[in-house]
Amino acid sequence: MSDHEAIRTLIGKSCLALDDSDFAAYLGLCALDFSYCIRVWSPELRKDMIWLEHDRDGMAGLFETLPEHLQRSGRLSRHVSISTIETGASAQEFVVVSSVVVHHTDLGGRTQTLAVGRYNDTVIREGGAVLLATREVTLETRDLGIGLHVPL
Amino acid sequence: MGARDTSSWEQVPAAPAEHFVSGLVYSDPDIYRDESDKIFSKVWRLACHESELPEAFDYRVFDHDGQSLFSIRGEDNVVRTFLNVCSHRGAKLLDQPAGNAKSITCFYHRWTYDSQGGCTGIPRASGYASGSVKKEVMGLREVRTEILHGLAFVCMDDAAPPLGSHIGSALDRFSEMLTGQPLEVFHYNQAILDCNWKAWHETNMDLYHEFMHVVLRQTQVNAMPMEDRKRIVFDGGHGGSGGDLKAAYDGYEGFAGRGDDVPPLPGMSATDFRFVNLFPSTAIISRGTVVRIDTVTPIGPDKALLEMRGLGLKGESDEHRRIRQKHHNQYWGPFGRNVPEDMVAAESCADSFRNQAGRYQIIARDEKMSGQDDAILRAFYAEWGRRVDRDPGAPV
Numbered sequence: 168m169s170d171h172e173a174i175r176t177l178i179g180k181s182c183l184a185l186d187d188s189d190f191a192a193y194l195g196l197c198a199l200d201f202s203y204c205i206r207v208w209s210p211e212l213r214k215d216m217i218w219l220e221h222d223r224d225g226m227a228g229l230f231e232t233l234p235e236h237l238q239r240s241g242r243l244s245r246h247v248s249i250s251t252i253e254t255g256a257s258a259q260e261f262v263v264v265s266s267v268v269v270h271h272t273d274l275g276g277r278t279q280t281l282a283v284g285r286y287n288d289t290v291i292r293e294g295g296a297v298l299l300a301t302r303e304v305t306l307e308t309r310d311l312g313i314g315l316h317v318p319l
Numbered sequence: 320m321g322a323r324d325t326s327s328w329e330q331v332p333a334a335p336a337e338h339f340v341s342g343l344v345y346s347d348p349d350i351y352r353d354e355s356d357k358i359f360s361k362v363w364r365l366a367c368h369e370s371e372l373p374e375a376f377d378y379r380v381f382d383h384d385g386q387s388l389f390s391i392r393g394e395d396n397v398v399r400t401f402l403n404v405c406s407h408r409g410a411k412l413l414d415q416p417a418g419n420a421k422s423i424t425c426f427y428h429r430w431t432y433d434s435q436g437g438c439t440g441i442p443r444a445s446g447y448a449s450g451s452v453k454k455e456v457m458g459l460r461e462v463r464t465e466i467l468h469g470l471a472f473v474c475m476d477d478a479a480p481p482l483g484s485h486i487g488s489a490l491d492r493f494s495e496m497l498t499g500q501p502l503e504v505f506h507y508n509q510a511i512l513d514c515n516w517k518a519w520h521e522t523n524m525d526l527y528h529e530f531m532h533v534v535l536r537q538t539q540v541n542a543m544p545m546e547d548r549k550r551i552v553f554d555g556g557h558g559g560s561g562g563d564l565k566a567a568y569d570g571y572e573g574f575a576g577r578g579d580d581v582p583p584l585p586g587m588s589a590t591d592f593r594f595v596n597l598f599p600s601t602a603i604i605s606r607g608t609v610v611r612i613d614t615v616t617p618i619g620p621d622k623a624l625l626e627m628r629g630l631g632l633k634g635e636s637d638e639h640r641r642i643r644q645k646h647h648n649q650y651w652g653p654f655g656r657n658v659p660e661d662m663v664a665a666e667s668c669a670d671s672f673r674n675q676a677g678r679y680q681i682i683a684r685d686e687k688m689s690g691q692d693d694a695i696l697r698a699f700y701a702e703w704g705r706r707v708d709r710d711p712g713a714p715v
Binding site (some may be wrong): 214216222237276309 | 369377406414416418504505506507508509510511512525532533544571572573641644645652653654655656657658660662663664666
């Protein structure tokens with residue numbers, strides 16, 4: 168499998184794992200020093216905001232506590248279109264930019280668009296595998312209704 | 320006592336009148352119109368924090384009572400507020416939610432205004448032959464604006480008493496926190512909720528629902544004796560924490576050590592929890608190192624616009640700001656552990672009251688102004704009833 172094919176599969180699997188609430192599988196796609204961040208530009212404040220930020224342990228802790236929380240019912244579906252894959256700071260690193268659309272389907276089967284944005288990922292080649300080293304989600308959507316307990 | 324039949328379900332609760340609220344207050348269109356006429360067009364409400372207008376000519380656009388307004392800092396450093404409406408044909412003047420405009424130009428016919436609301440230019444003014452249309456009399460409609468502890472409030476009613484008489488002493492316990500060092504808004508988000516505006520505001524007045532939040536069950540409910548959690552209400556329907564509540568952050572995964580790594584806000588310790596709800600629709604909530612300010616704006620009987628701000632110390636290091644953002648996001652914001660749960664609750668109750676499946680909201684907890692007493696809710700509805708001239712328990 169080429170690097171590009173492996174990266175496309177990695178990004179796709181990361182979405183499916185979150186869609187399926189298979190958080191162990193998601194973390195299995197992440198490097199040990201993985202970091203995750205959701206950034207949003209506020210035209211009201213004319214500033215960049217951070218809405219969620221965790222390292223790998225923080226993500227694991229977040230996932231662990233999820234079952235105890237009162238959450239939005241239904242299911243999320245993350246749809247990704249990879250726009251660019253470029254070599255990063257080293258030959259073992261890739262910078263991947265994707266468009267992402269997240270839909271929410273409620274318990275009655277009604278689907279609505281919840282959010283649009285981008286994944287700005289850094290992917291590293293480690294051993295024979297490619298792993299997510301960083302994921303920065305930049306959201307265009309700023310009204311997420313009742314909000315979320317899970318990463319996008 | 321088992322399940323109730325229709326008659327029992329629909330009958331007025333056998334309780335003191337101030338201990339329950341009819342579900343109609345969340346859904347009835349006539350009540351909604353009364354609220355607009357008798358509350359939101361008469362009472363002071365929060366527009367923004369001063370830090371959102373740091374420079375001369377900075378402006379912030381916001382909606383209030385179905386109208387678009389903007390607050391702008393003038394060259395004289397005074398913050399003024401105007402209807403966001405051109406005097407000529409009514410076009411909206413400012414489209415962006417924030418910006419800087421030394422001169423405000425209407426896109427439609429290029430009429431111009433200054434930051435004090437004066438009309439400064441009318442293209443080809445000579446065409447108004449009668450002379451009644453001239454820039455000297457075509458200024459913007461100014462809306463009263465006052466600033467208290469860095470918070471800019473507006474009031475649509477030119478004859479209303481000043482802000483100080485509306486707020487009274489309700490913000491006194493926040494004075495040091497809000498003014499001890501300059502604060503800055505670092506978080507802002509909006510959400511349109513499928514609920515009446517009061518359903519959201521109630522989530523900030525009701526401590527009993529701590530049990531809904533796993534974070535609060537594990538960090539707050541048992542952090543101090545219930546009888547030591549003091550509550551206070553003020554004239555005018557405001558109410559909040561009388562003394563500080565405490566949080567024991569070690570109780571929740573990932574929260575341990577919260578506050579050890581960044582200075583608390585002035586007058587607070589990292590484990591303090593302090594809140595005040597200002598009538599009609601603003602809440603100020605501090606968790607030691609950060610403060611959140613909610614403003615909820617009605618946009619229909621069962622739809623409300625919620626604005627949430629997070630504030631930290633102005634001029635602090637990037638490292639401290641990042642930590643403070645983390646503290647904010649642990650509880651609040653669209654991905655916080657608590658706020659989405661509150662939103663689920665507000666919309667869930669609204670859904671029941673919308674079609675009158677739910678008939679009454681019970682606000683009868685009496686714990687002598689401590690614990691999880693409903694006194695703040697009762698004070699709010701007493702003021703609400705006085706303003707709209709309706710009994711909250713039997714409003715129609």
